[in-house]
Structure formats: structure tokens, C-alpha cells
Amino acid sequence: MDLPAGIRNFSYAQDMAIFRTKTHWFWLFLLMVILFTAPLYWANYWLGVTNLIMITIISATGLNILTGYCGQLSIGHAGFMVVGAYTSAILSDRFGVPFLLALLCGGVMAGLVGMLFGISSLRVKGFYLAISTLAAQFIILWVISHWTAITGGTMGMPVSPAQIAGLTFRSQANKFYLILVVAIIVIYLAKNLVRTRTGRAFVAIRDNDLAAEVMGVNLFRYKLLAFFIGCFFAGIAGSLFASWTGFISSESFPLTKSILYVGMIIIGGLGTTVGPIFGVIFIQLLDVLVTHISPALQSAFPGLSSGFVVGIAPVLFGLAIILFLIFEPRGLAHRWSLFKASYRLWPFSY
Amino acid sequence: MAELLQFVITGIAVGLVYSLIALGFVMVWKSSGVANLAQGQLLLLFAWFAYSMLTLNGIPMWLGLVLVLIFSLVVGWLMEKVILRPLIAQPILSLITVTLGVAFVIQGLTSIIWPQGLAALPRIFPQEAIHIGTAVVSPEYLWAAAISLALFAFLSFYFKYNRTGIVMRATADDQKAVQACGIPVTRIFSRSWMLACALAATGGVLMASIGGVTFGLVDTGLRSFSVVILGGLDSFLGAMVAGPVIGLAQTVGGGYLTPLTWPGVNEVIPFIIIIIVMFIKPYGLFGEERIERI
Numbered sequence: 349m350d351l352p353a354g355i356r357n358f359s360y361a362q363d364m365a366i367f368r369t370k371t372h373w374f375w376l377f378l379l380m381v382i383l384f385t386a387p388l389y390w391a392n393y394w395l396g397v398t399n400l401i402m403i404t405i406i407s408a409t410g411l412n413i414l415t416g417y418c419g420q421l422s423i424g425h426a427g428f429m430v431v432g433a434y435t436s437a438i439l440s441d442r443f444g445v446p447f448l449l450a451l452l453c454g455g456v457m458a459g460l461v462g463m464l465f466g467i468s469s470l471r472v473k474g475f476y477l478a479i480s481t482l483a484a485q486f487i488i489l490w491v492i493s494h495w496t497a498i499t500g501g502t503m504g505m506p507v508s509p510a511q512i513a514g515l516t517f518r519s520q521a522n523k524f525y526l527i528l529v530v531a532i533i534v535i536y537l538a539k540n541l542v543r544t545r546t547g548r549a550f551v552a553i554r555d556n557d558l559a560a561e562v563m564g565v566n567l568f569r570y571k572l573l574a575f576f577i578g579c580f581f582a583g584i585a586g587s588l589f590a591s592w593t594g595f596i597s598s599e600s601f602p603l604t605k606s607i608l609y610v611g612m613i614i615i616g617g618l619g620t621t622v623g624p625i626f627g628v629i630f631i632q633l634l635d636v637l638v639t640h641i642s643p644a645l646q647s648a649f650p651g652l653s654s655g656f657v658v659g660i661a662p663v664l665f666g667l668a669i670i671l672f673l674i675f676e677p678r679g680l681a682h683r684w685s686l687f688k689a690s691y692r693l694w695p696f697s698y
Numbered sequence: 699m700a701e702l703l704q705f706v707i708t709g710i711a712v713g714l715v716y717s718l719i720a721l722g723f724v725m726v727w728k729s730s731g732v733a734n735l736a737q738g739q740l741l742l743l744f745a746w747f748a749y750s751m752l753t754l755n756g757i758p759m760w761l762g763l764v765l766v767l768i769f770s771l772v773v774g775w776l777m778e779k780v781i782l783r784p785l786i787a788q789p790i791l792s793l794i795t796v797t798l799g800v801a802f803v804i805q806g807l808t809s810i811i812w813p814q815g816l817a818a819l820p821r822i823f824p825q826e827a828i829h830i831g832t833a834v835v836s837p838e839y840l841w842a843a844a845i846s847l848a849l850f851a852f853l854s855f856y857f858k859y860n861r862t863g864i865v866m867r868a869t870a871d872d873q874k875a876v877q878a879c880g881i882p883v884t885r886i887f888s889r890s891w892m893l894a895c896a897l898a899a900t901g902g903v904l905m906a907s908i909g910g911v912t913f914g915l916v917d918t919g920l921r922s923f924s925v926v927i928l929g930g931l932d933s934f935l936g937a938m939v940a941g942p943v944i945g946l947a948q949t950v951g952g953g954y955l956t957p958l959t960w961p962g963v964n965e966v967i968p969f970i971i972i973i974i975v976m977f978i979k980p981y982g983l984f985g986e987e988r989i990e991r992i
Binding site: 415419421423465467468471472474475476478479480482483484486487490494495603604607610611614618653654655656658659660661662663664665666667668669670673674677 | 727733735781784785788790791792794795796798799800801802803804805806807808809810811812813815920923924926927931959960961962963965966969970972973976977980981
């Protein structure tokens with residue numbers, strides 16, 4: 349189907365391969381070379397941006413499994429990130445747990461909290477579930493910012509840099525490698541997860557949960573599993589965020605961020621592996637653009653209101669979400685596959 | 699006892715304003731099946747607009763409030779026409795997310811147009827504090843309660859006797875049948891959006907006259923979702939009953955629980971109630987239970 353002319357599959361292994369042709373492997377190799385040598389020639393600022401993008405991709409991939417594949421809308425994703433961030437930060441800083449273990453614990457903790465709030469998904473769906481995850485966000489943030497003994501309250505808490513086997517990830521470039529490796533693992537896991545029985549069960553639940561149940565998909569189990577996996581990735585992303593910035597407070601994960609995550613996977617394309625990647629890059633680059641351009645605009649046009657710098661980013665994000673939903677609900681991923689198809693078939697478009 | 703009475707009165711009054719905001723939500727949900735998560739941002743927008751009209755431009759009170767009402771109707775009409783009309787018959791996920799996008803846009807616009815972030819409306823109601831028993835209540839609360847009740851009574855009659863109101867109920871019941879009767883359903887959608895925005899404007903101005911025009915209005919809008927959930931998504935009566943319940947839980951519970959737990963507990967009580975309702979009675983007190991069978 350997606351193969352260039354003249355290439356056929358002769359075995360199941362070939363049929364299942366993610367990277368099927370030599371060209372695929374070539375592009376993958378090129379991408380990996382570019383990514384792994386990036387710290388050599390990218391400025392520190394852009395490395396920081398890339399780090400944030402990759403952390404966000406990890407989180408958005410989790411949300412995509414939950415919302416895009418399993419159809420359970422969550423507008424509390426940043427709330428689950430904060431759970432992971434605090435869990436791993438407290439474990440590694442106060443109890444001296446090794447970083448990788450703390451990272452996993454952060455993910456598992458976020459997953460468990462997500463499951464707790466996801467229990468209601470068995471009885472309700474759509475808007476009800478959205479509101480209950482919204483409530484989760486508020487309750488989690490309130491607990492974090494008031495449980496002063498453990499979390500440091502509204503003052504936030506400093507987080508020491510990650511350490512693995514004597515290596516300390518202090519500079520932007522070091523952290524880049526750490527986050528890149530985790531991001532690659534997460535994307536690989538997500539891509540393969542949706543091709544298993546579990547992934548197909550998620551899609552069945554999304555498309556018609558009654559029919560899925562009749563076909564033998566245990567709704568309770570798979571919905572909770574989707575919540576666990578989605579929030580697990582959120583927790584991992586939260587932990588990485590904590591060690592990346594070196595400081596966390598409940599204000600780093602406001603409700604607007606949760607909403608933005610939903611926006612990102614919508615813009616990227618729900619229920620595709622590349623969707624979250626495109627969506628995150630689109631929104632984060634838009635953010636970078638706005639932070640650079642709006643002060644310049646402000647000084648060029650003194651007539652602009654003083655709230656212009658603060659207000660223009662949400663307006664653009666909101667407009668992007670609305671316009672994508674109206675004009676391209678399948679997101680950038682759909683455009684990308686159209687582009688790939690036309691590239692493959694060129695110059696004969698049939 | 700004095701403080702309990704105080705909590706009860708302010709709780710019921712604030713709760714009735716929540717009900718008003720929730721009514722706007724229920725109206726849109728029933729007629730068009732759209733969950734409007736931009737409710738809080740709409741409150742903020744209308745409160746700021748009222749501030750511009752009344753304080754910045756010095757327009758007389760009655761004219762300013764009429765202008766706010768007209769503005770809210772225009773906003774409602776525009777939202778339906780420009781944003782939600784193209785999305786008719788899309789999955790609920792898109793309908794929820796698009797209102798989140800709208801929320802972002804409105805939030806950004808308000809901080810561009812009104813960068814000060816904090817303002818007080820001029821006094822709309824008389825000033826003297828009112829003594830009820832041992833409690834001292836500022837009159838804004840009582841006015842807010844009275845206006846909410848009056849609007850609820852008006853809406854009840856409107857839905858019962860007015861032609862458009864009846865058609866709105868019919869649309870909520872069966873869109874195809876209404877269409878078959880020769881009534882343009884899209885016009886009903888836009889009417890219900892306009893009415894919902896007018897309710898949001900009333901709620902926004904009332905809340906702003908109590909607590910000033912602040913970003914907290916967005917949270918007020920979010921808290922009113924707990925009213926919707928507790929009362930049942932598709933029930934006007936539910937919204938009207940659940941509002942005071944939430945308001946009471948917030949003031950009374952907040953008042954007595956704060957020493958036991960952490961400060962700010964009154965702000966999460968509505969959200970805790972949401973979670974509890976989801977577990978016990980997900981379709982709310984008066985909501986229609988959807989039982990799906992094959």
C-alpha cells in the first residue's frame with residue numbers, strides 16, 4: 349500500500365517492518381546522524397528548545413495513546429506530568445534513588461494516579477470524562493501546592509541534575525542526549541504498542557465501545573490500561589522536565605498547558621505516531637517565533653497595547669486549534685502522508 | 699452560629715450565580731450537543747466589556763448594561779456562525795476541543811485589550827450592608843440571587859410558552875423531527891448560543907460586581923461545570939438546584955474545613971464534588987441516564 353512501485357512483501361516479517369526499504373533506512377540513518385551530532389553545531393538556545401520539544405513529544409505521545417487511539421479525552425495531562433515530576437524529584441533528591449529508577453517510579457506513580465481518575469471513564473464518556481480529568485488537574489495541583497512538608501508548597505523545589513552511572517547531565521548538550529534517547533524509546537514503544545492486540549483493542553474502544561465489548565475486549569481493563577500508559581508517559585516527561593529545568597513548582601504545569609497538549613495532538617493528527625511529533629514541533633516553534641517577534645513588533649508599533657506580548661501567544665494557539673479542526677481535522681500527519689504518497693508516485697499520480 | 703448563617707447566605711447567593719452560568723451551558727448542550735468549555739473565558743470577556751463601557755467610557759449604567767447584553771448576543775451569534783456551524787455532526791471530541799481553542803483566543807484577546815489584569819466595576823447596586831439576623835451580607839449577593847431567580851423564572855416561562863422556547867426544547871429532543879416540521883435547526887442553534895452568551899454576560903457582570911474583574915472569573919466558569927455535572931447535563935432544574943448546593947458546599951465546607959486541611963480548600967471543593975458524583979451517580983441528580991443496549 350505504502351510501498352514504492354516494484355517492491356512487494358514476501359514474508360510477514362517484511363509486511364510488519366516499520367522501515368521496509370533501503371530508502372527508509374537511509375532517511376532514518378540520516379535523521380539519527382543529524383540528531384546525535386546536533387550538539388556539535390547547534391547553539392545552546394536551540395538545544396534548549398529541542399529539549400523542550402522532545403519532552404513535550406514524550407508527553408503528547410502518551411496523550412495520543414489515551415485520546416487519539418483509545419478515544420478518552422483528557423484535559424488534565426499536565427496534572428499527571430506534575431505527579432511524575434514531583435515523584436522522581438523527591439525520590440532522587442531526598443532518598444538518593446538512582447535517576448533511572450526514579451524516572452520509572454515517576455512514570456508509574458503518574459500512571460497510577462491517572463488510573464484512579466480514569467476509573468470514572470468506565471461509566472461516562474465524552475464531556476463527562478473531560479470534566480473529570482479537568483477536576484483531576486485542579487485537585488492534583490492543589491495538593492502539590494499545599495502539601496508543604498513533601499513538595500515545598502508554592503515555593504516549588506530545586507531538582508538536582510540527573511546522574512546515571514557516575515555521569516552527571518548538567519549541560520544542555522548532555523541533557524539533550526538523555527532526553528533524545530528516552531524520546532526515541534518512547535516513540536518506538538508507542539509505535540509498536542498500537543500494532544499489538546492492546547493497541548487494536550484501544551482503537552476498537554474508540555470507534556465503538558459497545559461493539560468492542562461484544563467482541564471480547566474487556567472495557568474496564570483496557571480503558572484503565574490506556575489511562576495508565578498515557579499517564580505513564582506523562583510522568584516520564586514530567587520527570588525529565590524536572591531534571592531539565594532544575595526547578596519545579598505547581599505553576600510550571602497550569603491548565604492551559606493541558607489544553608495545549610490536546611491542541612497539539614489535534615493539530616498533529618489524532619491516532620497516528622507522527623501526529624504528536626508534528627503537532628508539538630508546530631506549536632513549540634510557533635511559541636519560539638512569538639517570543640522573538642512580539643517584543644520587536646511591540647517596539648516597532650508603540651500603539652500596540654502593553655498586553656500584546658502576553659496575549660498574542662494564546663490567541664495564535666487558539667486560532668491554530670480552531671482552524672485545524674475546521675479545515676484539516678486529520679491534522680498535519682494526514683498532510684504528511686499525502687505528501688509522501690505524491691512523492692512516491694511522482695510523476696504519475698495514479 | 700453567626701458565621702454559619704453568613705456562610706449559608708453567601709453560599710446560596712454565589713451558588714445561584716453558578717446556576718445562571720450553568721444554565722447557559724445546559725442550553726447549548728441540549729439544543730446542539732456542544733460542550734462549551736469556554737464558559738469561564740466568556741464570563742471574563744463580558745465582565746471586561748462591562749468595565750470598558752461603564753468605567754472607561756462613562757456610559758450611563760442602564761445604557762452600558764444594555765450594550766453589554768447586545769455585545770453578548772453578537773458574540774454568541776458569531777461563535778455559532780463562524781466556529782461551530784462548520785463543525786456540525788463532528789465527533790464530540792472536536793466539539794469540545796474547538797471550544798478550548800475559543801477559550802485560548804478569548805483569554806489572549808482580553809489580555810491584549812485590557813492589559814491591567816484587575817479592575818473594579820462601578821457600584822451597580824446600593825451600598826449599605828444588609829443585616830439578616832446576626833449575619834452581615836453585602837447587597838451584591840442578594841441582588842445576584844434575586845436576579846438569578848428572576849431569570850430562571852423567566853426562562854421557565856420562555857421554554858413553556860414562547861414559540862422559540864418550545865422549538866428549542868423540541869430541537870433538544872429530536873433534531874430531525876424539528877427539521878421535518880420546517881424549522882431551520884441551525885437558527886435554533888444560533889438562538890441558543892446567543893441566549894447562553896447573554897446568560898454568561900449576566901453571570902459575568904454579577905460575579906464581577908461581587909469580586910471585581912479578575913482572572914478568577916475563568917475559575918468561576920470552570921467551577922460552574924461542577925454544577926452542571928451535579929445537576930445533570932441536560933436538566934435546567936438540575937442546574938438550578940445544584941448551584942446553591944455547590945455554593946453552600948464551597949462556603950460552608952470551605953469555612954469549616956480550612957482549619958482542618960490546607961488553605962484554599964474551598965476552591966477545590968467543587969472539583970472534588972465532580973469526582974465524587976462521577977463515581978456515585980455519573981449522570982447527576984436530574985440528568986437523563988443513557989442506558990445503552992444492543
